Amino acid sequence: MILPIIAYGDPHLKKPSLEIDSEYPGLKELIDDMFETMYAAKGVGLAAPQIGKNIRLFIVDGAPFANEEGEEIDPKAVGIESFKKVFINPIIEEEKGDLWPFQEGCLSIPKIRENVQRKEEVTISYLDEHWEEKEASFTGYAARIIQHEYDHLEGILFTDRVSPLKKKLLSKRLKQIADGLVDADYKLKFYTPKK
Numbered sequence: 001m002i003l004p005i006i007a008y009g010d011p012h013l014k015k016p017s018l019e020i021d022s023e024y025p026g027l028k029e030l031i032d033d034m035f036e037t038m039y040a041a042k043g044v045g046l047a048a049p050q051i052g053k054n055i056r057l058f059i060v061d062g063a064p065f066a067n068e069e070g071e072e073i074d075p076k077a078v079g080i081e082s083f084k085k086v087f088i089n090p091i092i093e094e095e096k097g098d099l100w101p102f103q104e105g106c107l108s109i110p111k112i113r114e115n116v117q118r119k120e121e122v123t124i125s126y127l128d129e130h131w132e133e134k135e136a137s138f139t140g141y142a143a144r145i146i147q148h149e150y151d152h153l154e155g156i157l158f159t160d161r162v163s164p165l166k167k168k169l170l171s172k173r174l175k176q177i178a179d180g181l182v183d184a185d186y187k188l189k190f191y192t193p194k195k
Contacts, residue, residue, distance in 0.1 A: 002187065003037045003051045008109045008157070009178025010052075010191035017047075017054040017153040019089045022131050024055070031086055031129055034059050041186035043107045045145045047152030050108050052189070056089045058149035062142055083142045090126035092150055093135070095119040095143075102144060104158045110184040112173055116161045118147050 006012050020027070030053075038046040038059060047058035062083035097120030105113040122143040125135040138146055148158060159170060176182055180190040 001033045001036065002040045003033055004187040004189035005037065005041060005046075005050050005107050006052050007177055007180070007182070007188045007190050008159075008174055010108075010189070012049050012052050012054055013108055013152070013157060014155045015049070015054050016155045017049055017056045020055045020057065028129070031057075031059065035061070037186075038107075041107050041184075045149040046107065047149045049152050049155075056153050058087050058090070058152065060085050060087070060142075060145050060149060062145060080141050083138075083145070086129040087124070087146070087149070088127040088129070088131075090124050090146075090150060090153070092122055092124050092147070094123040095121070095147070097121040097139070104144075104148060106148070106158055107186070109157065109159060109174070109177060110182055110188070112159070112170060112177075114159065114162050114166060114170070116148075116158050118144050122146050124150070 030048075034046050034048070034051065034057075037051065038044075038061065042064065044062055044064050045058060045060040048055045060083060062080035095118075099117040100120055101115040101117050103113045104116045120143060121137060121139045123135065123137040124146060125133070128134055151157070151161075159167060159174065162170070178191070182188070
């Protein structure tokens with residue numbers, strides 16, 4: 001089932017998420033729905049807070065990065081076509097390497113892309129969808145996708161990582177998104193404060 005994606009301005013996106021256990025109700029269906037939602041929105045990652053659940057869960061599939069026609073093969077994209085994973089209760093153990101800029105976007109912040117500096121390599125421990133403990137290191141685009149989705153679990157958006165000047169320049173567009181004045185090719189859910 002395709003779920004609505006929570007838009008910028010919703011408090012779910014700024015709240016740190018909580019760990020879950022294997023008894024979390026409907027987890028398999030939730031993961032399936034998240035993949036379906038992400039594919040429908042043409043994303044490469046989706047974190048549970050983006051669908052209104054503040055739990056430590058995100059999914060990724062880097063295949064769209066590998067399918068950009070006419071692009072030269074970027075060394076940072078090696079292996080990205082088979083980078084499809086579920087991360088439950090992840091912990092970033094280490095980030096290392098040089099910082100590199102890349103234009104990031106976010107399904108919760110449509111039509112805005114900005115350069116974000118991130119480290120080239122990340123080591124992360126997590127549980128997969130079978131509740132098996134994993135620890136792995138990722139580089140390039142895979143590391144960036146993980147860092148971006150992991151930030152969602154901490155209540156951090158990519159726009160929080162741009163310079164204060166850039167954030168000020170974006171403020172009007174961000175307010176328009178929060179006010180529901182944006183079109184997207186997928187279903188967005190806008191926050192309405194309770195009266």
